[in-house]
């Protein structure tokens with residue numbers, strides 16, 4: 001599959017006195033799921049709308065496969081987009097919505113049925129969209145984006161409104177699409193929501209880039225944490241203070257920042273301190289995310 005990279009360079013947008021997007025540059029590669037992350041109002045939707053030719057940039061460029069979206073012969077067949085799950089005609093059924101949109105991207109009736117099935121909406125196909133839950137509207141948005149079998153997908157907050165089962169399903173689905181070589185860009189204001197889905201992250205705050213890397217690289221910024229449970233928490237706290245370790249109460253135990261479990265275990269052993277649990281905790285990405293976006297704000 002020949003999938004286009006998405007690229008923004010020096011991109012900016014002002015709405016009157018509001019600088020929604022400011023000197024933003026990043027690249028989204030094919031064959032990977034990229035998370036586009038930032039707090040509410042940080043400019044994600046505006047950036048996606050500029051990529052899709054729906055908003056004209058004040059500065060810079062937003063490109064799909066090296067060209068502006070609108071300069072492609074059938075842009076809707078190149079980039080499938082799901083921007084907001086509210087733009088459906090409430091009196092139309094899910095099936096009718098797809099049938100109305102399909103001709104614009106050259107999709108036939110069979111493909112409409114196929115995408116309904118792909119997103120798990122077949123049982124609700126003949127129901128009016130006005131009666132759909134938010135999660136069902138998200139699925140319909142995704143089905144619409146997939147109609148042309150596009151090599152690139154741009155999805156704005158696709159996990160919004162999905163139940164936990166739906167989020168797990170979406171995760172597998174997006175990973176599958178990327179494994180076929182497609183370019184997949186998904187926005188979210190919660191890193192935890194896409195943490196298990198994305199390969200790369202682009203983080204913005206106040207319209208500006210604060211971080212772009214692989215997820216692994218972001219995780220390496222989070223540092224290691226060691227979780228400990230002991231019947232003698234006072235002595236453990238004193239031990240940490242003695243070693244200059246940062247230690248905080250967490251649930252039934254304590255967490256030591258930036259010290260590997262082996263070092264914590266060895267110190268406790270040397271001090272004759274009984275431990276009931278000693279475990280390495282995964283990197284707390286949400287912390288890093290908040291630090292990055294908080295620092296920018």
Ligand SMILES: Nc1ncnc2c1ncn2[C@@H]1O[C@H](COP(=O)(O)OP(=O)(O)OP(=O)(O)O)[C@@H](O)[C@H]1O
Pocket residue numbers: 015018019020038039040041042043044045046047189
């Ligand atoms: N059409 C518009 N007119 C005026 N201001 C706008 C317009 N669209 C967006 N903005 C402003 O631009 C800023 C960025 O908004 P945007 O919707 O792009 O952020 P976002 O990161 O997608 O937020 P959220 O996570 O809440 O959806 C906000 O301050 C918003 O109020």
